[in-house]
Amino acid sequence: MRIARFSIDGNVAFGAVEGSTAPGAEGELVLDIIKGIPFADFELSGVKVPLGKVRLLPPVLPNKVVAVGRNYAEHAAELGHSVVDDRGRLEPPITFFKPSTSVVGSGDPITYPSFSQDLHHEAELAVVIGRMCREVPKERVKDVILGYTCANDVTARDVQQREKQWARAKGFDSSCPLGPWIETDLDPADLTIQCTVNGEQRQLGRTSDMVRSIEDLVVHISEAMTLLPGDVILTGTPAGVGPLNVGDEVAVTIEGIGTLTNKVIKRG
Template identity: 90%
Template sequence: MRIARFSIDGNVAFGAVEGSSAPGDESTLVLDIIKGIPFADFELSGTKVPLSKVRLLPPVLPNKVVAVGRNYAEHAAELGHAVVDDQGRAEPPLVFFKPSTSVVGPGDPIAYPSFSEELHHEAELAVVIGRMCREVPRERVKDVILGYTCANDVTARDVQRREQQWARAKGFDSSCPLGPWIETDLDPSDLTIQCTVNGEQRQLGRTGDMIRSIEDLVVHISEAMTLLPGDVILTGTPAGVGPLNVGDEVAVTIEGIGTLTNKVIKRG
């Protein structure tokens, strides 16, 4: 099931996306409005509205976004970072936060931060948590996941280098586009993930190339903190990250989910 969060006539609701369409053309899709919220038992109302008549919102408003850096070896290498120690063992996952205020939805603008001169795209698979959990055993990881969506871990690369910590570089307003919806019926183990800027391919990889699997990440993160319904885990980006400029249209496409598109604007 694909679950979207949307607004119509000033009201916000969740709906199940029905129908099929060509990439980039959602004109034939409809939403069956959900009674309640998708983090508990719910029913479809049978009340349907064309997707073209609503505004898609971020599919969740997370309490926290927990992101993972350097989870693809080629991406780590392109930034000059090692992902194994001297004995050839994988380094522990590099975990950081993006605040809830960084989240925007499909079609929303990415505001180029005034304190940066080097903005980069990072296409990522995002995991949406479906239930409160802590210290999740590996065999129960699937039970705590609602589904998956597309993400763009937009990064002020010059600020990241200069400040040598990532709070401002990756946590500024609009630095975490999510969407277009949550796909609940998906095997995330080996999906194509790509990023285009103005239609030109910049990133192309597969989730099967992750150094740490989704199970690894949920176990590792939940050892330290309670995850709440709607929380999001970003799983890292493949190689090919590169610059974004004002006026660019950036699109993240993940096999089995769809495409998340945003335009870069000058911050007002």
């Protein structure tokens, strides 16, 4: 099931997306409005609205976004890093936070921060947590995941390099586009991740190239902190990250989910 969060006539709701997004598919996508919220038992109301008549919102408003750095070896290498130590052992996962205020939805603008001159895209698969959990064993990880969505870990690369810690570089307003919806029925083990800027391909990778699996990441993160319904885990980006400029349109497409599209604007 694809679950979208949207606004219509000043009201915010969740809905199940019906129809096909495949190229050449006929018919307009519609939303069957959900009774309640998708983090508990819910029913479809049968009240349907065309997707074109609503404004898509970020599919969740997370309490926290926990992001993972250097989870693709080729991306780590392109920034001059390795995912293994001198003895050939995997380095521990690098984790960091993006605040809830960084989250925007598909179609929302990415505002170029005034304190940066080198903004980069980072296409990522995002995991949406469906229930409160802590110290999750590997065999139970699937039970705590609601679904998956597309993400862009937008990064002020010059600030990241200059300040040595990533709070401002990756946590500024609009630095975490999510969307367009959550796909709940998906095997994330081997999916294509693509990023285009103004229609030109910049990134192309597969989730099977992750250094640490989604199960390993959830186990690692939940050892330290309680995850709440709607929390999001960003699983890392493939190689090919690069600059964004004011006026650019950046799109993240993940197989089985859809496309997250945002335009870069100048801060007013």
